Amino acid sequence: MKHLFFLNKYFVKYKWRVIPGVLFVVISNIFGVVPAQVIGHAFNLITENIAIYRLFNGFDRQAIVYDIFGYSLLFFGALILILYLLRGLFLFFMRQTIILMSRHIEYDMKNEIYAHYQELSLGFYRRNNTGDLMNRATEDVNRVRMYVGPAIMYAINTTVLFCLVIYFMFSVNSTLAIYALLPLPVLVVAIYYVNTIINQKSEKIQAQLSRLSSFVQERFSGIRVMKSYVRETQAQEIFADESNAYKNNSMGLVKVQAFFYPTMLLLVGISTILTIYIGGKQVINGAITPGNIAEFIVYVNQLTFPVTMLGWVTTLIQRAAASQKRINEFLQLQPDIQSGGQEIALDGNITFKNVSFTYADTGIEAIKNVSFEVQKGQFLAIIGKTGSGKSTLANLMMRMYDATSGEILVDGKSIHELDLQKYRSKIGFVPQEVFLFSDTIKNNIAFGLNTVTDGQVEQAAKDAAVYYNIVGFDQQFETMLGERGITLSGGQKQRVSIARALIKEPQMLVFDDCLSAVDTKTEEEILSNLGRLMKGRTSVLIAHRISTIKNADKILVLDEGKIIEEGTHEELLKRGAAYAELYQNQLLEEENS
Numbered sequence: 001m002k003h004l005f006f007l008n009k010y011f012v013k014y015k016w017r018v019i020p021g022v023l024f025v026v027i028s029n030i031f032g033v034v035p036a037q038v039i040g041h042a043f044n045l046i047t048e049n050i051a052i053y054r055l056f057n058g059f060d061r062q063a064i065v066y067d068i069f070g071y072s073l074l075f076f077g078a079l080i081l082i083l084y085l086l087r088g089l090f091l092f093f094m095r096q097t098i099i100l101m102s103r104h105i106e107y108d109m110k111n112e113i114y115a116h117y118q119e120l121s122l123g124f125y126r127r128n129n130t131g132d133l134m135n136r137a138t139e140d141v142n143r144v145r146m147y148v149g150p151a152i153m154y155a156i157n158t159t160v161l162f163c164l165v166i167y168f169m170f171s172v173n174s175t176l177a178i179y180a181l182l183p184l185p186v187l188v189v190a191i192y193y194v195n196t197i198i199n200q201k202s203e204k205i206q207a208q209l210s211r212l213s214s215f216v217q218e219r220f221s222g223i224r225v226m227k228s229y230v231r232e233t234q235a236q237e238i239f240a241d242e243s244n245a246y247k248n249n250s251m252g253l254v255k256v257q258a259f260f261y262p263t264m265l266l267l268v269g270i271s272t273i274l275t276i277y278i279g280g281k282q283v284i285n286g287a288i289t290p291g292n293i294a295e296f297i298v299y300v301n302q303l304t305f306p307v308t309m310l311g312w313v314t315t316l317i318q319r320a321a322a323s324q325k326r327i328n329e330f331l332q333l334q335p336d337i338q339s340g341g342q343e344i345a346l347d348g349n350i351t352f353k354n355v356s357f358t359y360a361d362t363g364i365e366a367i368k369n370v371s372f373e374v375q376k377g378q379f380l381a382i383i384g385k386t387g388s389g390k391s392t393l394a395n396l397m398m399r400m401y402d403a404t405s406g407e408i409l410v411d412g413k414s415i416h417e418l419d420l421q422k423y424r425s426k427i428g429f430v431p432q433e434v435f436l437f438s439d440t441i442k443n444n445i446a447f448g449l450n451t452v453t454d455g456q457v458e459q460a461a462k463d464a465a466v467y468y469n470i471v472g473f474d475q476q477f478e479t480m481l482g483e484r485g486i487t488l489s490g491g492q493k494q495r496v497s498i499a500r501a502l503i504k505e506p507q508m509l510v511f512d513d514c515l516s517a518v519d520t521k522t523e524e525e526i527l528s529n530l531g532r533l534m535k536g537r538t539s540v541l542i543a544h545r546i547s548t549i550k551n552a553d554k555i556l557v558l559d560e561g562k563i564i565e566e567g568t569h570e571e572l573l574k575r576g577a578a579y580a581e582l583y584q585n586q587l588l589e590e591e592n593s
């Protein structure tokens with residue numbers, strides 16, 4: 001429950017909805033309870049007037065008595081109607097304040113969570129799966145909304161109604177009140193237990209449904225693999241099994257519900273019978289009027305719905321507390337990477353001093369005591385076997401992670417001192433895994449800029465050597481990518497992703513093995529464009545092919561997280577060690593192919 005205290009700040013923020021909301025609940029309940037008394041009076045009127053009417057049997061006056069009787073009844077009918085209309089009006093106001101407030105809180109929470117997610121560093125996204133992140137921002141927020149809206153509304157409603165009804169019942173006749181209310185505690189306990197069972201079953205159904213949808217989603221995403229390995233029949237069988245489990249769980253729930261509602265009605269029925277039986281005795285004793293019995297029956301029926309709601313409200317509160325706990329876990333996380341305050345022009349002098357880095361979640365030491373320097377305007381290349389730590393080095397340069405030990409200097413300042421957003425915005429980073437949004441090619445290229453001209457987009461596409469591919473599509477730069485659009489080839493995707501970095505006219509470029517799917521001729525074209533565009537600015541290129549990097553000012557050869565060689569292409573060939581061997585192997589491969 002204490003997790004829900006987090007929401008108190010929202011109640012304070014929306015106090016001018018909460019206070020009138022509570023007031024409307026009280027007023028609507030008063031208008032809900034008073035008609036019971038009017039019905040009681042009307043009932044008494046009928047019993048008394050019928051006797052008077054009969055007295056005038058055979059007299060002309062009987063018609064007048066009949067008229068008065070009719071008008072009085074009409075008056076009571078109209079009064080009840082007006083009272084219920086007023087109740088309806090205040091119920092409308094109650095929903096307009098409390099439920100609307102819950103929607104405002106839902107909106108605020110979603111924004112708060114999303115903003116917080118964006119502050120968290122890459123490590124957080126590695127540790128938590130996307131489904132979990134999504135669930136906390138959608139499903140969990142929704143459950144919390146059910147607490148701040150309906151749960152609170154019904155809880156106040158039930159309390160107010162109970163107080164009013166019990167007060168009126170006891171003020172009429174306490175013996176009858178006790179008997180009429182007798183079955184209610186049984187009803188409350190029964191509802192609580194049944195609700196717990198319904199809850200457990202619903203959770204199971206929900207979990208089964210998630211399993212089913214994840215299964216379907218994964219199989220359809222990997223439809224190519226599915227079809228090429230001819231696994232459709234097996235998938236169908238698994239789907240049928242999972243669906244069957246879902247169906248069985250749902251049937252169980254239906255059984256409980258089917259048993260629950262008649263039981264509830266039975267208890268209400270018992271309450272009504274007791275009211276009539278005990279009420280009848282009290283009427284005979286002259287303690288109450290027959291109208292009071294009618295009044296009590298209305299009260300008993302009025303209490304049924306709120307009592308049923310009580311179990312539901314408890315469930316809502318329990319669920320909301322569990323969801324808020326999950327939300328708080330993420331909201332209380334501090335980003336691993338804290339931005340500094342300094343803004344620099346970014347000349348592009350990068351220094352690594354004895355840098356080591358271990359991935360906290362796996363304990364893999366990906367970078368071991370690495371030191372190197374790249375100066376403004378230089379072209380630095382990094383090469384090495386797979387898993388040697390090249391991408392990790394690029395990520396450290398982007399400050400996606402902080403080094404476990406050692407120091408990284410940018411233009412002579414510790415990377416920790418820099419304003420992170422401003423620093424990153426000056427770098428054109430192309431990650432190894434290309435990611436394109438389900439949007440037009442134009443918007444994908446222009447992603448890093450707030451305003452952009454068509455000319456800029458076209459130029460970036462030309463620099464990334466993808467322009468002629470794009471203009472070959474029917475919709476050209478407006479071509480949609482992703483699920484709703486076309487699928488680009490691996491090389492085309494890499495080049496669109498390069499264009500996205502180039503359009504920023506960055507102060508520094510970091511390319512993480514993003515030319516691997518591009519043929520050597522196109523690669524040369526891109527490299528020559530880069531030479532022109534990045535003149536006087538620093539470029540860092542991670543590559544597997546020596547052809548990509550042979551013109552670099554400095555080449556770092558990485559192996560198992562360490563720099564094993566460093567120098568220019570010629571220097572490294574002269575050394576005749578790992579780099580020279582790699583070069584020979586690649587030459588041989590090329591000749592063979």
Ligand SMILES: Nc1ncnc2c1ncn2[C@@H]1O[C@H](COP(=O)(O)OP(=O)(O)OP(=O)(O)O)[C@@H](O)[C@H]1O
Pocket residue numbers: 126359361362364365366384385386387388389390391392393432513
């Ligand atoms: N997010 C991560 N969490 C844990 N360990 C990781 C993570 N990313 C990489 N590693 C590990 O760190 C080591 C270096 O990986 P890295 O991706 O830097 O190598 P790489 O040289 O870029 O490889 P490749 O050429 O195949 O892309 C590997 O052993 C890898 O398993």
